Amino acid sequence: MVRSTHAAVALHGVSAAYGPTTVLHEVCARIPARSVTALLGANGSGKSTLLGVLAGVHSPASGTVERFHDARPALVVQHSAVSDALPVTVRDTVAMGRWAHRGPWRRLTARDREVVAVCMERLGIAGLSARPLGSLSGGQRQRTLLAQGLAQRSDLLLLDEPATGLDAATRQEIPEILEELHAQGVTVVHATHDPQAARRAHHRLRLTGGRLVGEDLSDRPAAPGPEALA
Numbered sequence: 001m002v003r004s005t006h007a008a009v010a011l012h013g014v015s016a017a018y019g020p021t022t023v024l025h026e027v028c029a030r031i032p033a034r035s036v037t038a039l040l041g042a043n044g045s046g047k048s049t050l051l052g053v054l055a056g057v058h059s060p061a062s063g064t065v066e067r068f069h070d071a072r073p074a075l076v077v078q079h080s081a082v083s084d085a086l087p088v089t090v091r092d093t094v095a096m097g098r099w100a101h102r103g104p105w106r107r108l109t110a111r112d113r114e115v116v117a118v119c120m121e122r123l124g125i126a127g128l129s130a131r132p133l134g135s136l137s138g139g140q141r142q143r144t145l146l147a148q149g150l151a152q153r154s155d156l157l158l159l160d161e162p163a164t165g166l167d168a169a170t171r172q173e174i175p176e177i178l179e180e181l182h183a184q185g186v187t188v189v190h191a192t193h194d195p196q197a198a199r200r201a202h203h204r205l206r207l208t209g210g211r212l213v214g215e216d217l218s219d220r221p222a223a224p225g226p227e228a229l230a
């Protein structure tokens, strides 16, 4: 793999806050285009907030975000961030991923339905498509949100701890999915506590207390097998 020298997003001295409390402090970083970036750091270090800034849903208190990607970013939040009470099925939830293309509540085209079906199949939830989201287990819900993210077909996919709550077999599939997206030219940023997932990324950003304290950009291991992760 040849790493990209282009940025998909560049952060210039970005700080972010909740009310009066600043939780990200003057972060300067480039997210390399068409690469996989892992966001690392302890609980509360600012990973989700940084993903929100990259997604454009959390406005910086100061600093600037320079964008070079084409589509609206796709943000996949943690399943615990989604209410049980939403009266939507799995298929509806994945179909929301098409709203960026179609607008909310508009009829899905045949192409939209095809993308939704492919994404549900990819995440192994086609059999759950008519189930209410609130009736699913945490792992099933996480898979549904991942399918929704994939359905957006964005060139910038932001994932907040995508493996949380997944069983071992499904967790194994996450790197494969990221690999496929990378091969398709998608820029991926994922927050993770998993050292293996971090090693498999091309680029790592480490946060401590809302500050960027480490960064490394390296070529991906040649093989995806366990020997490449040792």
Ligand SMILES: Nc1ncnc2c1ncn2[C@@H]1O[C@H](COP(=O)(O)OP(=O)(O)OP(=O)(O)O)[C@@H](O)[C@H]1O
Residues within 6 Å of the ligand: 018, 023, 041, 042, 043, 044, 045, 046, 047, 048, 049, 050, 191
């Ligand atoms: N909605 C909110 N209102 C106020 N403070 C918040 C809010 N969300 C997060 N915070 C605070 O912002 C800081 C950064 O939180 P953030 O969720 O970005 O960290 P994180 O690295 O993603 O954590 P985790 O690994 O637990 O998901 C923490 O101190 C957290 O308590």
